[in-house]
Amino acid sequence: MxxxxxxxxxxxxxxxxxxxxxxxxxxxxxxxxxxxxxxxxxxxxxxxxxxxxxxxxxxxxxxxxxxxxxxxxxxxxxxxxxxxxxxxxxxxxxxxxxxxxxxxxxxxxxxxxxxxxxxxxTPRSRDGMVESLRVLRVCRKTAVQARRIALQMIQTTIVCAPDRLREPLRKMTRMQLIRTLAAWRPDLTAFRQVEEAYRISLKSLARRYLELHDEIADLDEMIEAIVKDLAPELLDRTAIGLNSAAQLLLTAGDNPERLKSEASFAALCGVSPVPASSGKTVRHRLNRGGDRAANSAIHIIAIGRLRLDPRTQAYIAKRTAAGNSKLEAIRSLKRYIAREVFGIIMRRYKEINQTQIAACLLEGRPRFAIHQQAPRTGRG
Incomplete structure (x- = not known):
């Protein structure tokens, strides 16, 4: 003691x-x-x-x-x-x-x-649905990597395969090729023969690819369900897809109230302006810091809106006409997107919080806001 x-x-x-x-x-x-x-x-x-x-x-x-x-x-x-x-x-x-x-x-x-x-x-809490989302996305990422490796191995093996095996496979689409290989029935006792060894290898790789393909599809369904529970409004906005929405929810975390403002969220995503002025020149440059995965998600949204959204196209045209480069205009656009996303996440977070508090009151349990830390009382 x-x-x-x-x-x-x-x-x-x-x-x-x-x-x-x-x-x-x-x-x-x-x-x-x-x-x-x-x-x-x-x-x-x-x-x-x-x-x-x-x-x-x-x-x-x-x-x-x-x-x-x-x-x-x-x-x-x-x-x-x-x-x-x-x-x-x-x-x-x-x-x-x-x-x-x-x-x-x-x-x-x-x-x-x-x-x-x-x-x-303040650390991100790891006891809510966002943590479930993170774990599932990590699992999906490794499955996608393994599927890609399996496909590369199939293509490499076919290149080296005997002509009698390779010729019928030339004009097939990817899934036709995979399903054809998976349906092969090689002689497992003849594995010492070169042609049968190729058949066994290609069938094994194709089955692995299909299993991973099904696993990824199952994980996508779970991820989509969580994203819709947490922030369905995100998916309704222009050019915000499932992967981008999921990544931005991960960056905000289960306790987004730890971020003091939307400016904090923008800095966390690496889209806050960084001064790069000198003399009479006043300008800002790209932020190379922050969560690069979140920055990538916002960049994908910005590029998608630049192609699809007339308002975004008009905004970029206005900024470039004012003397900004296209990259500078896109940087400003990404800052506005971060503000929009943070507002959606915080509104949904408050709705979920209020719903859980109401459920606690109905059940007679103590009224605790989810993921809320005790207020700081000063140093020492």
Whole structure:
């Protein structure tokens, strides 16, 4: 048990790893009170929380990698009512060169960051439908990659196959080819013969392709259902497809209220203007930071509207006539799209929140807004 500190308010920091988390605690004067390691299990999380609270009133905890190694700890602490901040950048390089690096130092650095509330952001909660959407999209992405590899292997194998096998396959469409190969019945006992080995290989690759094709179709149905539950209005807007809508929902997260404004969302998506002025020249350039997947989704929407939407075409023509380049005009367009998307997501989030609160009241359960952290009470 830790010794009783002089002060009652403490802040924690955690350096996360696969098997062990290293925790540190600082007091209200940002002095390190102790460091300790805990296993990455629910029992380990409970011991860590007890250990941190033994130093005093735990105000908040800073966690590194809350989206990967620290995801389980994040959910546990949030369920326990602890304010959690994500430490997003590495500590000062000069300080690291001076002190060196180990897990204790990293945990202490996370605690110092949580104490000063610098180099920190409110983490995305990972206990709602957006997290379900993320997991399904990751699964779909790997299935698409595997399907593409299977198709490439089929095409490569056919190129090298004996003429008697290759000739009948030349003029087939992709799916005709795949289904023909999958329907082959090679002699499995003759695998030592070259032609039969090619037949066995091509049939196996074709069956793999079809299985992955069906798996992707099933995942697409689930993803579409979640997107329609979360923000059906997104899919009704011009040039916003299923994949773009899903990515923008992932970027906003289950708790989009952590973003202070639509400008914060635009910066997160990498579409906020970056000043590039000099002298009498006043201009802005593209933002190369932010979530590049979200930036790509917004760019696809912008290009789609530029082709299909008369209002967008008129806007781009107006900006280019005013002296902007086409890229600068598209940058401005992407900023407006981010504003539109954020408004839709926030309106839908409030509707879902109010519906869940009403359901809690009808069932006689406590009235808690979903994914709402306790308000900050100041440092220390």
């Amino acid at each position: 830790a010794e009783s500190p002089e002060t009652s308010h403490v802040v924690g920091g955690v350096d996360t790893h696969k098997d062990l988390h290293v925790a540190a605690v600082v007091d209200q004067y940002d002095r390190v009170l102790g460091t300790e390691s805990f296993p990455t299990t629910r029992h380990g999380y409970r011991l860590m929380l007890i250990w941190m609270r033994s130093f005093g009133d735990l105000q908040r905890v800073g966690i590194e990698c809350s989206g990967s190694y620290g995801a389980g700890l994040l959910r546990y602490l949030q369920a326990a009512g602890i304010e959690v901040l994500e430490v997003v950048t590495a500590p000062d390089k000069q300080e690291r060169r001076r002190r060196g690096k180990n897990d204790d130092f990293d945990a202490e650095s996370a605690a110092h960051a949580a104490f000063t509330e610098r180099r920190t952001v």
